[in-house]
Amino acid sequence: MTAADSASAAASASASATVGERGAAPLYRREGAYIPRIAAVHDLCGYGKCSLGVAIPVLSAAGCDVCPVPTGLFSSHTAFPGWYMHDTTDILADYLNAWKGIGVEIDAVYSGFLGAPEQVDVIRSLYAEHPRALRVVDPVMADHGKVYATYTPELCAAMASLARDADILTPNLTEAAIILGEPIGENWAGTDIPDAEAHRMVDALVAMGAKHVVLKGIQREGESVVRNFVGGVDMETCEVSNEYVPYMLHGTGDVYASCVLAAVMAGRGLVDAVAFAGEFVHDAMLVSAEQPAFRDRGVSFEPLLGKVTALLG
Secondary structure, three states: OOHHHHHHHHHHHHHHHHHOOOOOOOOOOOOOOOOOEEEEEEEEEEEOOOOHHHHHHHHHHOOOEEEEEEEEEEEEOOOOOOOOEEEOHHHHHHHHHHHHHOOOOOOEEEEOOOOOOHHHHHHHHHHHHOOOOEEEEOOOOEEOOEEOOOOOHHHHHHHHHHHOOOOEEOOEHHHHHHHHOOOOHHHOOOOOOOHHHHHHHHHHHHHHOOOEEEEEEEOOOOOOEEEEEEEEOOEEEEEEEEEOOOOOOOOHHHHHHHHHHHHHHOOOOHHHHHHHHHHHHHHHHHHHOOOOOHHHHOOOOHHHHHHHHHHHO
């Protein structure tokens, strides 16, 4: 067994021990040979693996038909200097009206990074057109107490309003604070928060309207685990933990949310889906560290996509 295999086994054991038998019933029931169709409302980034560049391969590996709805075109993600963005807001209404004309049916609407407040209305039009579709909102707008460069206060407020409509909401701690109208910046509490505070935030997000919440990235000083808290209208809030990898890579949040949805669309319960996503991201970070200039390349998940396909077994 390699070092990566040993670390993966340790992470899996940690998740299993924490989760036990708890968790909600499956949010999507896969039937026979049917291939579910997902509208992926994200930006398309040329370099620095994230957003649609992650969602399409991960969800495709789970046997899903991914239909991209590009919210923006980026030369690279915004951590690189000199990035270019093209806002696609003006084309999206015609883009989706063309889908209506050919009878596109959607089983899930999965949204992430948005380019303008008006794009929330575009997502809501998809909700209205496909009322039975699962609504998955990854409110990509901030991290580590800082809002991303392209996000205005108006866009943050629009994202917070969209979060209320989610069947599955997957914020990190900064995004959860923004949605709840709580302080970030110098007043942000950081990732070292107690269980009671994590439970409070999950409960508050559910009270606002989100049916299920995955609160990501609680990492306490001196601990070697990352804790995620899962709760919802039909389940008791519980913790799913994985081994902490001591470096940051761009795109891990997109991989995580895409893996959660991949497992859900394969018929797994939400707690099992969160455990799978944490293990997958952990293992992908280990693979990434073997690549040249890996901190710039982003998370290297490609060799592990077979694990996503195995969800269908």
